[in-house]
Amino acid sequence: MKVKGKKKDKVNIVTLGCAKNLVDSEVMLTQLKGNDIDANHESQKDDANIIIINTCGFIENAKQESIDTILRFADAKESGNIEKLYVTGCLSQRYKDDLEKEIPSVDAYFGTMELPMLLKKFNADYKHELVGERLTTTANHFSYMKISEGCDRPCSFCAIPLMRGKHVSRPIEELVKEAKSMVRIGTKELLLIAQDSTYYGLDIYKKRNLAELLKHLSDVEGLEWIRLHYAFPSGFPMDILDVMAERDNICNYLDMPLQHGSTKMLQLMRRGITREKTEQLLHAIRDKVPEIAIRTTLIAGHPGENESEFQEMMDFVEKSRFERLGIFTYSHEEQTHSFTMEDNIPEEVKQERANLVMDLQEKISHELNQAKIGNVYKVLIDRKEGGNFIGRTEFDSPEVDNEVLIDARDQYLRIGDFSKIKIHDATEFDLYGEPI
Numbered sequence: 001m002k003v004k005g006k007k008k009d010k011v012n013i014v015t016l017g018c019a020k021n022l023v024d025s026e027v028m029l030t031q032l033k034g035n036d037i038d039a040n041h042e043s044q045k046d047d048a049n050i051i052i053i054n055t056c057g058f059i060e061n062a063k064q065e066s067i068d069t070i071l072r073f074a075d076a077k078e079s080g081n082i083e084k085l086y087v088t089g090c091l092s093q094r095y096k097d098d099l100e101k102e103i104p105s106v107d108a109y110f111g112t113m114e115l116p117m118l119l120k121k122f123n124a125d126y127k128h129e130l131v132g133e134r135l136t137t138t139a140n141h142f143s144y145m146k147i148s149e150g151c152d153r154p155c156s157f158c159a160i161p162l163m164r165g166k167h168v169s170r171p172i173e174e175l176v177k178e179a180k181s182m183v184r185i186g187t188k189e190l191l192l193i194a195q196d197s198t199y200y201g202l203d204i205y206k207k208r209n210l211a212e213l214l215k216h217l218s219d220v221e222g223l224e225w226i227r228l229h230y231a232f233p234s235g236f237p238m239d240i241l242d243v244m245a246e247r248d249n250i251c252n253y254l255d256m257p258l259q260h261g262s263t264k265m266l267q268l269m270r271r272g273i274t275r276e277k278t279e280q281l282l283h284a285i286r287d288k289v290p291e292i293a294i295r296t297t298l299i300a301g302h303p304g305e306n307e308s309e310f311q312e313m314m315d316f317v318e319k320s321r322f323e324r325l326g327i328f329t330y331s332h333e334e335q336t337h338s339f340t341m342e343d344n345i346p347e348e349v350k351q352e353r354a355n356l357v358m359d360l361q362e363k364i365s366h367e368l369n370q371a372k373i374g375n376v377y378k379v380l381i382d383r384k385e386g387g388n389f390i391g392r393t394e395f396d397s398p399e400v401d402n403e404v405l406i407d408a409r410d411q412y413l414r415i416g417d418f419s420k421i422k423i424h425d426a427t428e429f430d431l432y433g434e435p436i
Contacts, residue, residue: 009122011039012048014073015137016066017056019193019229021089022137023146025054028088028115030135035124041137050084051076052118055091057163059331066091074105086110088118090163112164113149134178139382140186141416142225142398144193147175147213151195153232155259156270156337157302157330160195167196169204176216183222188416189380190223191397196232198240211239218247224418225380227397229255233281234272241288251394252289257297261316262309265302270337275316282320293395295324298357301350302330303341310353317360323368324401325361327354362428369402369426376436379404379421381413389413391421393431404431411435 011032015025025041032039040048051073055066066089076082084107092099093111100109110118116126136143150165151158179190194200201209210228217226226247228240231254244250260266263274273281286292298313317325329350332343379391382398388405391413396402404421406413411434413419421433 007049008038009050010048011037011050011052011122012043013039013041013052013054014069015042015054016069017054017058017062017090019144019191020146020195021054021056023134023144023193024089024112024115026134026137028052028054028118029137030130031115031119031127032122032124033135034127034130035119035122037122037124049082050086051082052086052088055087055089057089057091057094057159059328059333061331063091070099070103070106074103077105084121086118086121088112088114090160093163094159131174134181136182136185136187138398139416141380141382142189142191143182143187144191145175145178145182146170146194147192147197147210148194148200152199153196153272154270154337156268157259157299157333159333159336162335164195167199167203169200169202169209171204172209172213172216175213176220179217179220179223183220186416188223188418189225189227190217191227191229192217193229196230197228198231198235198237208235208237210237211243214240214243214247214250218243218249224249225251225394227251227253227394229397231256233258233278236281236285238284238288241285244292245289252291253293253295253395253397254285255295255397259297259299260302260305260309260313261298261320262305262312265305265309265313268304268338268341269299269302275312279316279320293323295326295397295401296322298325298327299330300327300353300357301345303338303343303345305330305345305353314357314360317357317364321364321368322361323365323395325357325365326400327357329354365402366426366428369428369431372423372431373426374423376420376422377404377431377433379406379419379433381406381415381417381419383415384408389415391419402429402431404433406433406435 013025029041056062073085077085086108087106088110092109096109148169150167151161152167377393381389381391383390387408389408391404420436422436423431423433425432
């Protein structure tokens, strides 16, 4: 007599938010598969009976997207399309009690550091032997690497320490092991991320040790590009620039969120730096690495930002001529220091100011890109889209920066390969070129 077996569980992980969350989802995926659980990330097949949502809780728009996603899958559970729904990540860490009351149909909520508890729901164990091993969900040729967790900075507007805790660096040997593992599966570009990468090492090595980490990663055979993100300007370790200048596989690229160009606003934001010192730092960085592309992010509409402070930010952007720039409108986050201030700038004014900054940046970016016409660059080919191969120079990070378009009708390039491309045209955010 045949006994009908229980249908095997299928898990789909849905990731919202930043690249740091993506890395967490990749670690989760690795642990689930390491426990022989059928798991996928962002699967397009509608065949999973268990959903795990890795949420973002950074700013209001991100929180709303996370809540909408939870509600959508909660409805799917109510209608019998899925059997179990678990929620993890930043929103769950920050608002667990509220979420349990408001959306009780979720089977369990977990914080940002509770992966072992989530695994218990699958009768699975956290496998320490898998530390340093990771299944990637990006294109094979580039991978994100989280070098530390949490943040010790007191920025007035930021809720990340509430969700991610204090700064904790990962040991160099663990990161080198992970880098070698990434290379074995095809990674050519490693994107280093953290809440604050320049704080790296203070907790475990008692000094800022990012330069040492960069040297060790640079020595990993097969890594052609190493890209540095989320450097904090106050206390910036200048020795990383020496390593960047001497090592060919460390990209001349620095992502350094500066948040504002007014000293008054920087003080209100508790950034530990003035505009004058910021400008001195930018000059020093460009003196040491003349070819560097600096990406920054700014905030428009923080409490206390009057028209004069906004004009200071516009002046700062115009004079600094950042190669890459993004801007957020201020989000009034409870439990932050800024929440004690009155959020009295209308949303439409915040958005108008952000638009004006981006209009100025478009003009700067267009001028900088026009100057690239006729130059030859090493370009990493990311994908084919429409009639073009699309790639990036060392001055561009995936998804947020400029791209290089190469006509695919006359050329054949392999995804994940590097190619020498001569630029023949440029717009505000795109370069057009052909292989040489």
